[in-house]
Amino acid sequence: MPRLSRFFIKTGMIFFVCSLLLLLWTAVADMLPEVGRGGRWMPVFWHMLMVGWITQIIMGVSYWMFPKISRDNHYGPAWVGWSCYGLLNVGLILRVVTEPWLSTPGAVQTAAVAGSALMQWIAGVLYIFMAWSRVRGRRRRKRKKKSKKS
Amino acid sequence: MPTITRWMIKASLIYFGAGLTMGAYLLLNKAVVLDPGAWSYLGYHIEIMIFGWILQFVMGVAYWIMPRFVEGPPRGPIWHSWLMVGFLNGGIWLNLLNLSFWPVAGLELAGRLLEVASVGMFVFIHWDRIYGLQELQ
Numbered sequence: 001m002p003r004l005s006r007f008f009i010k011t012g013m014i015f016f017v018c019s020l021l022l023l024l025w026t027a028v029a030d031m032l033p034e035v036g037r038g039g040r041w042m043p044v045f046w047h048m049l050m051v052g053w054i055t056q057i058i059m060g061v062s063y064w065m066f067p068k069i070s071r072d073n074h075y076g077p078a079w080v081g082w083s084c085y086g087l088l089n090v091g092l093i094l095r096v097v098t099e100p101w102l103s104t105p106g107a108v109q110t111a112a113v114a115g116s117a118l119m120q121w122i123a124g125v126l127y128i129f130m131a132w133s134r135v136r137g138r139r140r141r142k143r144k145k146k147s148k149k150s
Numbered sequence: 151m152p153t154i155t156r157w158m159i160k161a162s163l164i165y166f167g168a169g170l171t172m173g174a175y176l177l178l179n180k181a182v183v184l185d186p187g188a189w190s191y192l193g194y195h196i197e198i199m200i201f202g203w204i205l206q207f208v209m210g211v212a213y214w215i216m217p218r219f220v221e222g223p224p225r226g227p228i229w230h231s232w233l234m235v236g237f238l239n240g241g242i243w244l245n246l247l248n249l250s251f252w253p254v255a256g257l258e259l260a261g262r263l264l265e266v267a268s269v270g271m272f273v274f275i276h277w278d279r280i281y282g283l284q285e286l287q
Contacts (some may be wrong), residue, residue, distance in 0.1 A: 028176060054204055062211070067151060095177070113181035121174035128163045135159045137151050 001064050004081045008060025010087055015052025019045055040100050042100055051120070059084070059127055066134040076130055085128040091119030113133075151214055154231045163238065165202025167194055174200025193249045201265060209238070209272050216279045221251050230275050237268035 022045045026038030063081060068074040075081060094116035098109045151159075155156065172195040179188040213231065218224035241264030248257040 043232070050199065050204070058204070058207055065211075065215075089197055099177075099180070110181045115180055117174040117177035120177075124166060124170040128167050131163060132160070135151065135156050135163075137153065137156060 003044075004075075004085060005060040007085055008063065010058050011057035011085075012060060013055050015048050015056065015092075018054060019048035022048060040103075044096050044099055047092065047095060051088070059088075062131055063136075064130065067136055069134060076133065078132050080126050080137065084123045084130065086123075087119040088123035088128070091116045091123060095118070110133035152225060154225075154228070155210045155214040158213070158235060161235075162203050162207040162210065164286060165206065165242075167191060169198035169203055172198070179252050184207050186199055194246060197242060197245050197249070201238070201245075206238060209268075212272075217281060219279065225279070226275050230271060234268050234271035234275060237264045237271060241265035241268060246252070 007033055022041055026041045026045065029038035029041070033128060094112045098112040098116070102109055103114060170193045172225075176188055176195060178192060179185060213225060219226065241261045244261030244264060246256055246259060248254070
């Protein structure tokens, strides 16, 4: 398993646990009115689960298992994969720590949430770019082999 | 990678790009209100990300990776698989249409029915492909 896949999958597992702990926290917060509404954490919970866990697992496993580009170049440029990983996780963490407090006006929260949106979008675009060229059938690989022989 | 898988994964990547852009726009609007009507895109974002991206990607990869049949077509009759893809994408588009300019009564129900039919086809296609080596011997 390539190193980047291990990072994606292990970070995904951490987000999985954290998202369920957060769900537990929202249930507690709903019971204690002095703590505040648990509902304001729900968008963060859903995104930790769907982006932090499921999307990240998909990215990690596909990076590892999709057909390789060539014998010498298995996964494409490493910086694309690592940038995707970094931007996705920094963007998601920024969202987690700032979004629930957006109702409190503040330039820092606003900039962090806007930055988070941009980072996650770039990470997604990088993943699409990375995965697209590796989605292919056996026939194309055979043709390549033939053309190498000729 | 079989043709069905390539179609499903590439379609799911297109959905991912669209859903991701909508999600980023929604989050940006949460920080700075650029468009007061932006929240009307939330339904599209959820439908596209769950059914178009995650579900379609997982189904496409499972179709490729699960054990193949030893006799006959390796992954079962191809038309079953195309039906599965057609039902899923037809269902997604009916639901997207229902959310947009063409909210006709029963459109959402038809969309959900197609999605259920697609998942049913998925289970039907893959059920017998889930076997161990002992069962072959």
